Amino acid sequence: xNDRHLFRSAGFxxxxxxxxxxxxxxxxxxxxxxxxxxxxxxxxxxxxxNADAQGLSERWADGGLPALIVTIEDRLAQNIDGDAIYFLxxxxxxxxxxxxxxxxxxxxxxxxxxxxxxxxxxxxxxxNVQRFDLPGGFHLLVGRDVHVRAQLRGLLTDALxxxxxxxxLMATVGALVVRNLFRRTLANISATTxxxxxxxxxxxxxxxxxxxxxxxxxxxxxxxxxxxxxxxxGVRQVSNAIAHDLRTPITRARTRLEDAALHAETxxxxxxxxxxxxxxxxxxxxxxxALLRIxxxxxxxxxxxxxxxxxxxxLAEVEDLYGALAEERDISLVVQVAAEVPAYxxxxxxxxAIANLLDNAVKFSPPGGTVRLSASAAGKVxxxxxxxxxxxxxxxxxxxxxxxxxxxxxxxxxxxGLGLSLVAAVAHLxxxxxxxxxxxxxxxATLVLPSPEEIEARPAALQHKQDFIC
Amino acid sequence: MRILVVEDxxxxxxxxxxxxxxxGHVVEHADNGRDGLxxxxxxxxxxxxxxxxxxxxxxxxxxxxTLRGQKNAVPVLILSAMAEVDDRVKGLKAGSDDYLTKPFxxxxxxxxxxxxNRRGKxxxxxTKLVVEDLELDLLSRxxxxxxxxxxxxxxxxxxxxxxxxxxxxxxxxTMLLEGVWDYHFDPQTNVIDVHVSRLRQxxxxxxxxxxxxxxxxxxxxxxxxxP
Numbered sequence: 001x002n003d004r005h006l007f008r009s010a011g012f013x014x015x016x017x018x019x020x021x022x023x024x025x026x027x028x029x030x031x032x033x034x035x036x037x038x039x040x041x042x043x044x045x046x047x048x049x050n051a052d053a054q055g056l057s058e059r060w061a062d063g064g065l066p067a068l069i070v071t072i073e074d075r076l077a078q079n080i081d082g083d084a085i086y087f088l089x090x091x092x093x094x095x096x097x098x099x100x101x102x103x104x105x106x107x108x109x110x111x112x113x114x115x116x117x118x119x120x121x122x123x124x125x126x127x128n129v130q131r132f133d134l135p136g137g138f139h140l141l142v143g144r145d146v147h148v149r150a151q152l153r154g155l156l157t158d159a160l161x162x163x164x165x166x167x168x169l170m171a172t173v174g175a176l177v178v179r180n181l182f183r184r185t186l187a188n189i190s191a192t193t194x195x196x197x198x199x200x201x202x203x204x205x206x207x208x209x210x211x212x213x214x215x216x217x218x219x220x221x222x223x224x225x226x227x228x229x230x231x232x233x234g235v236r237q238v239s240n241a242i243a244h245d246l247r248t249p250i251t252r253a254r255t256r257l258e259d260a261a262l263h264a265e266t267x268x269x270x271x272x273x274x275x276x277x278x279x280x281x282x283x284x285x286x287x288x289x290a291l292l293r294i295x296x297x298x299x300x301x302x303x304x305x306x307x308x309x310x311x312x313x314x315l316a317e318v319e320d321l322y323g324a325l326a327e328e329r330d331i332s333l334v335v336q337v338a339a340e341v342p343a344y345x346x347x348x349x350x351x352x353a354i355a356n357l358l359d360n361a362v363k364f365s366p367p368g369g370t371v372r373l374s375a376s377a378a379g380k381v382x383x384x385x386x387x388x389x390x391x392x393x394x395x396x397x398x399x400x401x402x403x404x405x406x407x408x409x410x411x412x413x414x415x416x417g418l419g420l421s422l423v424a425a426v427a428h429l430x431x432x433x434x435x436x437x438x439x440x441x442x443x444x445a446t447l448v449l450p451s452p453e454e455i456e457a458r459p460a461a462l463q464h465k466q467d468f469i470c
Numbered sequence: 471m472r473i474l475v476v477e478d479x480x481x482x483x484x485x486x487x488x489x490x491x492x493x494g495h496v497v498e499h500a501d502n503g504r505d506g507l508x509x510x511x512x513x514x515x516x517x518x519x520x521x522x523x524x525x526x527x528x529x530x531x532x533x534x535x536t537l538r539g540q541k542n543a544v545p546v547l548i549l550s551a552m553a554e555v556d557d558r559v560k561g562l563k564a565g566s567d568d569y570l571t572k573p574f575x576x577x578x579x580x581x582x583x584x585x586x587n588r589r590g591k592x593x594x595x596x597t598k599l600v601v602e603d604l605e606l607d608l609l610s611r612x613x614x615x616x617x618x619x620x621x622x623x624x625x626x627x628x629x630x631x632x633x634x635x636x637x638x639x640x641x642x643x644t645m646l647l648e649g650v651w652d653y654h655f656d657p658q659t660n661v662i663d664v665h666v667s668r669l670r671q672x673x674x675x676x677x678x679x680x681x682x683x684x685x686x687x688x689x690x691x692x693x694x695x696x697p
Contacts, residue, residue: 320651
């Protein structure tokens with residue numbers, strides 16, 4: 001059970017991979033080292049033997065046996081290192097020249113290189129020798145004493161064996177280190193997700209600040225948590241709101257009906273009470289409708305119908321709709337809109353958002369005040385509606401887009417407290433934002449939307465596959 | 471009008487049928503999709519009020535698609551609790567002439583159904599609308615009352631045109647918002663009333679009789695003064 005757990009662990013796997021990779025590279029290095037040292041020496045010996053034999057056979061061809069004997073003795077005399085080995089033998093393997101005492105018995109064929117123990121001047125030694133058969137039944141043995149090289153090879157072998165041990169140790173330690181590093185990096189994420197799974201939604205994955213892949217994953221997870229948190233908050237707000245804010249109109253409607261049922265004396269009274277109760281219920285239905293619409297917008301499904309929209313005519317229409325109302329209330333509506341304000345999004349939603357902002361502005365503006373509606377497309381698209389009403393205190397601005405938020409000053413004004421929530425939801429859907437600022441006096445609300453170019457330059461983030469109909 | 475109501479909710483159906491009959495219409499009722507489709511396809515109606523979610527395996531959209539597939543152009547109003555924008559778009563795409571979401575006011579439903587009838591009879595190339603002494607010329611875009619020219623803003627002209635096209639019928643505020651401004655949401659403030667009252671200033675005030683009437687709990691109606 002424990003073993004299986006170990007093999008399944010990605011940390012263990014990464015550690016093992018590290019160890020195997022280290023072992024493979026160390027082996028490759030050892031093989032190369034061997035080939036470059038011991039192997040090279042062997043090859044040099046062989047080449048020297050071959051060159052020697054070549055020279056001797058030329059002497060044999062030139063001057064026959066006497067010349068060969070002289071040459072061998074010359075070469076032995078000149079061999080300062082004392083590593084050359086020659087042996088010239090006649091048909092019955094008797095020595096004619098050379099520095100070996102007798103023909104080594106196991107060198108029976110010509111051609112291959114033999115490695116054998118020889119006795120040289122009474123000392124045991126190791127030699128590489130090759131046999132050449134000469135015409136006339138003579139045998140020539142050419143070789144090199146490789147005693148020193150063998151020692152060197154032994155040293156090298158020892159060193160490499162030790163190296164294997166060290167590499168093994170390093171691989172194990174390294175694997176453990178890799179595994180722990182991996183675990184520690186993941187521990188951050190897994191601790192956070194575990195905390196969230198157990199209900200602590202405020203937890204976030206800590207960033208190391210290195211901006212590496214783990215940080216990227218952490219950021220994505222944090223973004224995801226942010227979004228989930230917002231959605232959860234939304235759900236909580238809505239359920240709280242339903243509990244509190246809808247209770248009032250429902251109670252009112254119920255009271256009216258009950259009161260009418262108990263106390264109405266004429267059919268007219270009854271009818272009037274029923275009508276008022278119906279109006280209350282219509283209000284409740286409208287609130288539900290608005291809540292559902294905001295939820296629909298926040299779900300993001302409307303993105304599939306995004307197209308290029310020119311905001312300018314939209315504003316003209318909204319101005320047309322609210323112009324008369326503003327005039328009626330002695331409010332001057334000043335509109336400053338560029339000839340063309342290209343944006344990318346859902347026309348109806350943007351229109352509704354602007355209408356909501358203007359609705360608020362006209363509603364809260366004092367008589368004689370000025371409401372300004374302006375739009376520009378410098379980089380981002382910004383649509384600003386400013387009024388001279390009571391405004392929203394800075395401390396409450398963050399809450400102003402919450403569902404059912406009603407400013408203290410707005411208690412006496414009709415409204416559901418959902419208007420700005422919808423605007424914020426529309427802004428968010430489009431990848432923009434709703435800014436609420438002080439107009440000194442009044443409120444300046446700016447709906448900022450990304451420009452169409454910006455959205456086109458940003459492929460996956462906002463777009464749906466079929467977004468571009470333009 | 472001969473109207474078919476396809477609605478499975480007994481209370482809603484009973485209420486709608488009674489209301490429509492009171493308004494002087496002949497009403498048939500089907501409480502499931504299969505009967506609804508059968509009746510709509512085999513009989514001739516002036517309008518069909520269709521619920522979307524119906525028992526009987528055939529939902530409202532299916533009925534509508536089948537009818538349109540048979541080149542049956544009967545005006546259809548979808549009455550549904552499915553209120554999302556996409557639902558509305560789906561309904562209109564399937565060939566419905568109007569879409570009303572539940573909960574609804576009966577006045578709204580009645581006004582819309584009666585407006586359907588008008589639409590169904592075909593708006594030929596009308597160039598001039600006349601109600602009593604009020605004339606609206608669609609080509610020259612001029613409005614005259616009792617021979618006297620009335621200057622209207624373009625939007626006021628369209629508002630009056632809409633009212634005159636539905637002369638004698640109740641027109642709700644939502645219908646005006648949709649028909650004149652192409653808005654598919656309710657503004658929180660009653661902007662429509664302001665527009666209508668401004669139109670009245672120009673069309674009714676200078677004259678002895680008013681043509682634009684407020685219908686309580688419903689909307690407006692443009693009609694000749696009843697004797």
